[in-house]
Amino acid sequence: MLINLSIKNYALIDNLNVNFTGGFTTITGETGAGKSILLGGLSLVLGKRADMTSLKDKGSRCVIEAVFDIKNYNLESFFSEHDLEYDSNTIVRREIHPGGKSRAFVNDSPLTLDILTQLGKRLVDIHSQHQTLQLTEHDFQLKLIDAFADNTKILNSYNTKLVKYKATLQEFDELIEFQKNANKEHDYNTFLLNELDAVYLEDGLQEKLEDQYQQLNNVEAVLENLSKGNHLLRDEQIGIVSLLQELKLISGKLSVIGSKFANLKERIDSVFIELKDIAEEIQILQESIEPDPGKLEEINTKLQVIYDLQRKHDVSNVSELIVIRESLTNKVSATQNLEDEIQNKRNLLEAQKNALDKDANLLSVRRKTVIPEIKEKLEHSLHSLGLPNATFNIEVIPTEDYKINGIDTLVFLFSANKGSDYNTLKKVASGGELSRIMLVIKSILARYEQLPTLMFDEIDSGVSGEISNRMGDIMQEMSRNMQVFSITHLPQIASKGDHHFKVFKTDKGDSTQTQMKELLEDERVFELAEMLGGKSLSESALAHARELLN
Incomplete structure (x- = not known):
């Protein structure tokens, strides 16, 4: 207020x-x-x-x-x-x-x-005159029917369900659109993923293969140098192991003479053990390494595949290829699971639509039920406002469309005179008639809504x-x-x-x-008298004004 x-x-x-x-x-x-x-x-x-x-x-x-x-x-x-x-x-x-x-x-x-x-x-x-034009609008007319039918709770329930339904419908449409694009990329992504999976990528793979390649590619030089090393260590005349063995015997004789010589012996013994271990390892390497052109070709092929994949995906190491493989795995998996997700969303839409239809149909029934009474009240009120032949033809027709106020189309037709055809208010009602109809509608709404x-x-x-x-x-x-x-x-x-x-x-x-x-009271009398008879206040005008106030 x-x-x-x-x-x-x-x-x-x-x-x-x-x-x-x-x-x-x-x-x-x-x-x-x-x-x-x-x-x-x-x-x-x-x-x-x-x-x-x-x-x-x-x-x-x-x-x-x-x-x-x-x-x-x-x-x-x-x-x-x-x-x-x-x-x-x-x-x-x-x-x-x-x-x-x-x-x-x-x-x-x-x-x-x-x-x-x-x-x-x-x-x-x-x-105002502008608002009177609202009377010709479908939503305003439907508001009158709903107020009379006390449809507020059902409309609120319907609107809540409509919001959820539209949100689910948008998600469903987005999934369908995503599926169209995903299907175009699915085969290509699968091809790329198969390429990466074929290499069995793991961290350190490239370095391991490159090391094996270098060894096999230089096997003759490796064997030659291992042989020289073995000869230097194990030759009976000049071999380091033999010479160190002789040095070890000398240090043993000195160690009994004094503690400083005993410390020297321990150091020589330690070097001898280490050198003998090195000689054995060189011997093992020399015996284990042999030329293997087939293995060399296999490793070279694997490396070339890795290098090609790095160039193809514009990366510089295997770790980055692994990241790409995981991304492609997710994309391919998402596409494969998309049909299930779409079906689940389709089932949800169906359930929401059924709940929405229940409210929408109830609104339609309640609206149809109150139309005869609304029609009677409108016509009765307009008869007393100088429109004795005013009649309405009001129908509620359900449609397939979900609108904010239900699924109904409202046919709200008017005739002001006997024998006249019914038509929309916009086409057949004059400005004065629209004003009177609006006043009647507002008075009806005031009884059912807190305006x-x-x-x-x-x-x-x-x-x-x-x-x-x-x-x-x-x-x-x-x-x-x-x-x-x-x-x-x-x-x-x-x-x-x-x-x-x-x-x-x-x-x-x-x-x-x-x-x-x-x-004030007296001022109202003079104001009404002026409205009745103009500035020159006559006794009859003043008397009429007092009569109106009383």
């Missing part, structure tokens, strides 16, 4: 501060007095885009602030979701600076224009007399459960307000200002 509106430096408004209460509030004023300016300022604080031309003083900032009582609006989750400070008396402020910059705040917390617009829709519903503050901007345009009186009754009745404003030119409607405000212009120096005030 709007409880205060403050506007500074906006259009013709210098400084305006107005308090409001619940119930039905009517706003009147001469054409051009600034009622549209008031709505424009309120629209800005609800998220409308700012315009620099709206500043009264181009050198000062414009500040519009509205205070709302939102304790019954169930907005705690909205505030929490957008990281805003919640207060049952919430202050929404909009600032437009001379440089063109616009800022918005809720309880002094800054927020984006998009979030402010979302919040604004939950606080005030401004009904925000509702502001009608000249919804009574084009009607008069008893019809306007009935329209006022409808708005007055709606205000028992919600805050309702009506900007009107008709005294019959203005008189029904629990509160009556007048918008007027005054001249101050060289400037004109728009102001607004709540009228």
Whole structure:
């Protein structure tokens, strides 16, 4: 509920501060007095885009602030979701600076224009000629049916399932697309993997093969040098082992003479043991190594395969080839397992679709059930608003498409006169008829939904007399459960307000200002009399005004 509106430096408004209460509030004023300016300022604080031309003083900032009582609006989750400070008396402020910059705040917390617009829709519903066109839209018409059928819980369940279904469907489509591309690469990846697997790659393989190749490729030189080494070590005349054996005997004789010679003997014995071991190893190597052209060719072939693979994959060692082999293994495995994953996703889609269909079909049934009663209420209300022959033809037709509000297409046809063909509201309803239909729909919605503050901007345009009186009754009745404003030119409607405000212009120096005030009882009489008979107040007009108020 709007409880205060403050506007500074906006259009013709210098400084305006107005308090409001619940119930039905009517706003009147001469054409051009600034009622549209008031709505424009309120629209800005609800998220409308700012315009620099709206500043009264181009050198000062414009500040519009509205205070709302939102304790019954169930907005705690909205505030929490957008990281805003919640207060049952919430202050929404909009600032437009001379440089063109616009800022918005809720309880002094800054927020984006998009979030402010979302919040604004939950606080005030401004009904204008533009909004009347919503009446011709499928979603708005379906909202009426769902409110009447009390479909909120089912719609929430349906929407939750629809979000999951669409997410799964996207994942399924991505898998199918991935499979198309994967199948193209699968054979090539398999070929590359088989090439790498054939080599039995392991860390150190290349170094091991290169060492074996060098040995076999130089086997004659190796054997020749091993033979020379063996001769130098084992020759009976000049062999190092024989000479060292003789040195060992000499050191043994010296060791008995003194401790220093015993230490020398130990060192010579140690060298002798090591040298004898070396001689035996050379002997073993000499006997074990022999030319093997076949083995040499085999190792050379393996090395060439490794070198070719390194060039092919643009790497420099076997470790990098192993990494590539693992990557290819994963790709080939993923492609091979893809069909199972696709089938699992297909099964999940089927289960989600069945659950979605259950809610969608229930929505269709409930909508069809309430259509006769809605039709009767709409027609009955419109008959009292000067459309005695107004009738509707409403049908719910299920389709195959999953939309945000179900699978139904709504046929919402109207005829204002006897014998006239039914057609869509957009084609056959006049502006005045649309306004009356919208008022009736809003009144029905108010009984079944917790609507925000509702502001009608000249919804009574084009009607008069008893019809306007009935329209006022409808708005007055709606205000028992919600805050309702009506900007009107008709005294019959203005008189029904629990509160009556007048918008007027005054001249101050060289400037004109728009102001607004709540009228007292006597002031209301004069205002209604002027609306009835013009500036020259006659006794009959005053009497009629008092009669309207009573």
